[in-house]
Amino acid sequence: MTTPIFVNRTSIIDRIESRAKQAERTAGDICLIAVSKQQADARIAAMLETGQKIYGENRVQEAQKRWGEVFASQRQGLELHLIGPLQTNKTAQACALFDVIQTLDREKLAKALVKVRDKTGNLPRLFVQVNTGEEEQKAGILPSMLDGFIKTLREVYHIEPEGLMCIPPAFTNYTGQFPGQAPGPHFALLKKLADGNGLKTLSMGMSADFEPAIDFGATHVRVGSALFGARD
């Protein structure tokens, strides 16, 4: 059945494919993460119908309800990404629910994750979140601290992160490092930081800017409203 959600998804996939081609990249190297936070169950059900397997959530509690209760029977075969900040007291719950945690950004959290790994033998795939705009209110490690943090993860905690993630500043009223600019410089910075640390995965780009993110090497784009419609 051709639902509005199906049409939206087809259109986003087409746009990913044509942008990849234009950037001389392989579309298959770019994962579409459907950001399902704050969306109605009917829309989630319609998205599951399309065969979409990769979903992103920003709150552990809300994700637990959605994927651990409401859609628990369809959880198998899906890949769930945590894209919102993680408090250390929710680490065990997050590790049990998510396949990927994209928001590792501090040593205290690494310590908590290792504790879970030691106890259960399991650890989700991990991306390190970088605060490329150096915004005070935003999570993520500062770019200048990243190399040291990656080294600590590897040498002290025996954690091998898969890649990096960033959320560039909103473009208006911004007075930080890249005032008034498009997200391009943030994507370029994330790519440079990843290359410098031997990391191949880049989670960057949302509904408004996944196409430029592809130009700069995104391997994971996180698209919410353009797929599902506006959030509640």
Ligand SMILES: *Cc1c(COP(=O)(O)O)cnc(C)c1O
């Ligand atoms: C909500 C959210 C998205 C999706 O945003 P849209 O603009 O709706 O595509 C992507 N990444 C993160 C980290 C988010 O919190």
